Amino acid sequence: MPDHTLTSLDDLVALYPNPIAPASVAKEIDHVDANYAALIAASPFFVLATNGPDGLDCSPRGDMPGFVRLRDAKTLLIPDRRGNNRLDSLKNILFDNRIGMLFLIPGYGETLRVNGTATLSSDPELCAGFAMAGKLPACVIVVAVESVYFQCSRAVVRADLWNLAAQRDKRSLPSAGQILRAITEKNDKVETFDGEAYDKALPERVKATLY
Structure with a gap:
């Protein structure tokens, strides 16, 4: 070729x-x-x-x-x-x-x-x-x-970046907790993340640590 x-x-x-x-x-x-x-x-x-x-x-x-x-x-x-x-x-x-x-x-x-x-x-x-x-x-x-x-x-x-109607529903994509769990459960050198607990705590953690 x-x-x-x-x-x-x-x-x-x-x-x-x-x-x-x-x-x-x-x-x-x-x-x-x-x-x-x-x-x-x-x-x-x-x-x-x-x-x-x-x-x-x-x-x-x-x-x-x-x-x-x-x-x-x-x-x-x-x-x-x-x-x-x-x-x-x-x-x-x-x-x-x-x-x-x-x-x-x-x-x-x-x-x-x-x-x-x-x-x-x-x-x-x-x-x-x-x-x-x-x-x-x-x-x-x-x-x-x-x-x-x-x-x-x-x-x-x-x-179509600024089109509000084109925004994705975040529930259709992997969450931060899901990503962390999927990666860590395949790595025997680190403890597997509790993805559900991570996602649940994330909004408040972000709010509390913005500055």
């Missing part, structure tokens, strides 16, 4: 003969301008991509709109809220400080991409500025912005 694996830039480019759209180039800048700042301020959710010694990681980050703040046009500040303490993203940043961010805004078709480098700060004054429900973030991710640009709405439109 013929091998259709792409192995060269020439092979790749040949599949996309149309020239790059002018807007695709013009939209990318090296700082956060007023329009891009408005999108960041409106976003309650972004995905953080990092690289580390164990490979790539993609982590969801969410809070009330405006939780990612601009220190200036070249700097973003992100509080690290409570999570599972795996610290995948943070450990990766210590190893390789390059990051990518993809912001989403409910009801808005375009997404926003930000690339840059990151450092971690536990400065008490900086952390205090992100206090929520009386709790401080353990640290703040400080992002040095290198490129910013919006992504067109095609992916969101194809996914």
Whole structure:
């Protein structure tokens, strides 16, 4: 059988003969301008991509709109809220400080991409500025912005992402407890999770540990 694996830039480019759209180039800048700042301020959710010694990681980050703040046009500040303490993203940043961010805004078709480098700060004054429900973030991710640009709405439109009528009934999908039980009952090195008890306690546990 013929091998259709792409192995060269020439092979790749040949599949996309149309020239790059002018807007695709013009939209990318090296700082956060007023329009891009408005999108960041409106976003309650972004995905953080990092690289580390164990490979790539993609982590969801969410809070009330405006939780990612601009220190200036070249700097973003992100509080690290409570999570599972795996610290995948943070450990990766210590190893390789390059990051990518993809912001989403409910009801808005375009997404926003930000690339840059990151450092971690536990400065008490900086952390205090992100206090929520009386709790401080353990640290703040400080992002040095290198490129910013919006992504067109095609992916969101194809996914019908913001259509409330298209939302799945969560009961039709495996729950967190079911997933944990299925994995652990096949692993003789760990105790099998009580999936039903885990699911029952999860909503209150999430509520109590948001911050």
